[in-house]
Amino acid sequence: MKLAIQVNEGPYTHQAADTAYKFVEAALEKGHEIYRIFFYHDGVNNGTRLTTPPQDDRNIVARWSALAEKHNIDLVICVAAAQRRGIADADEAKRNSKDADNIAPGFRISGLGQLIEAGIQSDRLVVFGD
């Protein structure tokens, strides 16, 4: 089955980023396809490469990047939510005259249309958040 995922909560907040990751991992293991993971609201904080958790803790951001690379998953960050929270790729940084970008590998910034399209193209849309 084709599944789309929406993550509304940032990493290290409550549990949604972890639940979403474990759900995706289990779905892939069962042979399902993850059409897209859309990061919305505080969920955009899952996509900053500047997080530095303690070495004995899970690295939620790096974990998403590794999963995306291994399974070729489309990780999309909502542009409006990202601008509010200071998440930028090179294009966004330039467009908004910022001195740096911070997007993590495997993530891309795009619009809300990507969530709607994922909902249309997938068999199921599963939302995780707070």
Add this chain to the structure above:
Amino acid sequence: MLHTVNKSPFGSNSLETCLKMATSGSTVLLIEDGVYAALKDSSVAETIAQAMGTVTIAALAPDLAARGVADKVMDGIKLVDYSGFVDLVCETDKTTAWL
């Protein structure tokens, strides 16, 4: 229809709202702090027992274990792991999250 509830019933009314809206034959999956609603002898146990007449109540076993309450679950709750969570999503036509 699959409903996911991730809030404790003792700090939020999302489970109560969900149970009011869930139609007969649907499944309510308790995840994260939502699993506290699955415990026996709690103040919401009666509500859950009543709901079981029309909907299936399921709980994510790893989240019960993480909270040290896996052995306090009331009878009639369907326990699933993450793989079972995926199956529930696929078996039902739609999933909604009561955030």
